[in-house]
Amino acid sequence: MPTNIETIIEAARTHARDVITPNVAAWNASKKWPRAASDAAGAAGLTGLYAPKEWGGQGLPLSEGIQVYEQLGQGDGAYAFALSMHNICTFAGCGYGTEPFKEKWARDLTSGRKLANFALTEPQSGSDPMRMYTRATINGDGTWTINGAKAWVSLATEADIYFTVVKTSDVPGHKDMAMIAIPADAAGISFGPLYETPSYNFLPMSEMYLDNVVVSEDNIILPIGQGLQGSLMAIDIARVSIASGCCGLMQAALDTALSYAKNRKMFGGTNLDLDGIQWMLGEVATDLEASKLLYRKAAEALGTPEGPLMAAHAKRFVPDAAVKAANTCTQVLGGMGLLQPYGLDRLSRLAQMLRIVDGTTEISRVVIGRALQKRAAGLPDLPVPKGYGETEKPQNTMAAE
Incomplete structure (x- = not known):
């Protein structure tokens, strides 16, 4: 029997394939939020991931629920981001809200009938x-x-x-x-x-x-x-959720490049037969696997003392890797990569957006740098080898003469 998280991940995968990917271009053209799509996400159980089951949620721990955005990100990173923020608010409302608030709002939020x-x-x-x-x-x-x-x-x-x-x-x-x-x-x-x-x-x-x-x-x-402490926790969850969505974006870019390169005829074979193309896409594949491991470890750390630092590591590394992946995959398609139907231009811009929202890459570096300062303070001083680091006394050459 599949576990709850396996069922939910499959639902997210299906939602990305059947609802997001075929329609995202039309959504962007209309410049309007696709309420029918988010309603469908709610019906699939994707809008109350962390909320208790008694309020209509899935009751998933953060470490499991955050994996949903990896699937949604294969369809569109901005859509995954919006649902991640809704889920964070729903989690807060169902977990910390007053009883009257939960009675009025909880089930509408977990079902996706209302968005937060x-x-x-x-x-x-x-x-x-x-x-x-x-x-x-x-x-x-x-x-x-x-x-x-x-x-x-x-x-x-x-x-x-x-x-x-x-x-x-x-x-x-x-x-x-x-x-x-x-x-x-x-x-x-x-x-x-x-x-x-x-x-x-x-x-x-x-x-x-x-x-x-x-x-x-x-x-x-x-x-x-x-208020601030709770907000910082919400931001940490959002940062790891963004990293998860970026992994989906990277997978989408890689699959687009592979689908193109395996059939593009060049130099007596296909693009994918060329060492240079294999090496470029191989580097994307390695970054993708590293990113998956990093965001999942960060998700497991949420709510612990290591949570903010691990969220910063994930937010610094994974969106940067996504920008690199989207650009590399565009390069593999050559001139065709610039055409909108392939979607790589959209993925490149999305990756850049995800580097910025909920704390820029530079803010993550600040968090990491402060953690390194604290670690350095607790380390023993290194002994200075004899003869090194000593201030030399200036020689009085006049006296020597």
């Missing part, structure tokens, strides 16, 4: 959440009034609820941060113009504006003092 997304980044702060300006004022009746703006909000205008990180005072730092879920139909919520993106126009992204938005205290997901 995460709002942390602000226009002026980027990767520095300490400079957050969005404020929540707690009213006498327990409701929260929220003012501020968020940037790079995925599923903008499309999601039904936004898990939003706010500050509750003007005191510097993070001890007053909280997370509250804001319904899309709340009075005072609005969105700026949708960002124009090169190859994932079906995924709506924009700024979100909050003008005296009043939200019930039932919608508090993480109370005051836990």
Whole structure:
């Protein structure tokens, strides 16, 4: 009998093959989120991966559920990214939300009937959440009034609820941060113009504006003092999810190059008979296998002290490998690789996008560098060999004369 994760992975593979791949070009042309596709993902069990079964979820551990995006990424990395963020919010809502919130929202979120997304980044702060300006004022009746703006909000205008990180005072730092879920139909919520993106126009992204938005205290997901810590955990999950999706992207690029090279006639044989082509694609294949091992190990570490560092390793290495893979596979097709029907131009742009979202490659390097500093501090000093590293005294040549 197949296990639950095997069934879900097969469902994701089928969804990528039958729903995403044949339609993604049309989605991009229409510049509209494919709600019918995400509804189908929900029906297949792909929108409540980590949520408890009693709320309609699959109850998968993070280490297993994150593998779903590797399958979805073979269809489209941006689509996989959007579903990964929905699953993270659903996980938070079902795991940490109030009972009234879960009664109202949980089953709609796990089924995909309603979509959720995460709002942390602000226009002026980027990767520095300490400079957050969005404020929540707690009213006498327990409701929260929220003012501020968020940037790079995925599923903008499309999601039904936004898990939003706010500050509750003007005191510097993070001890007053909280997370509250804001319904899309709340009075005072609005969105700026949708960002124009090169190859994932079906995924709506924009700024979100909050003008005296009043939200019930039932919608508090993480109370005051836990907002930043919970957000960082969500970002770690997102980073590993992105690495998983990048593996699917790499597989799609490699398969496209192999399908082309095995039939392209050249120099008395096919492209794939040439050592140079084999070596190029062999390097992609090795990077793909290394990437799979790395993101799966990082997924297993989530929730442990090693989780943030392993997520940073995965987010630094795998999207970079995906960019390299997409470019290499484009090169294998030569001029044909520039044609849109082959899709490699789309994969190249997607890979670059996935290097940036939820923490750039450079931010991951900062996390890794700080971990190395801590490790270095705990290592013994190396002894300096005699005669090396000593300050030489200047010779008084005049005295010698």
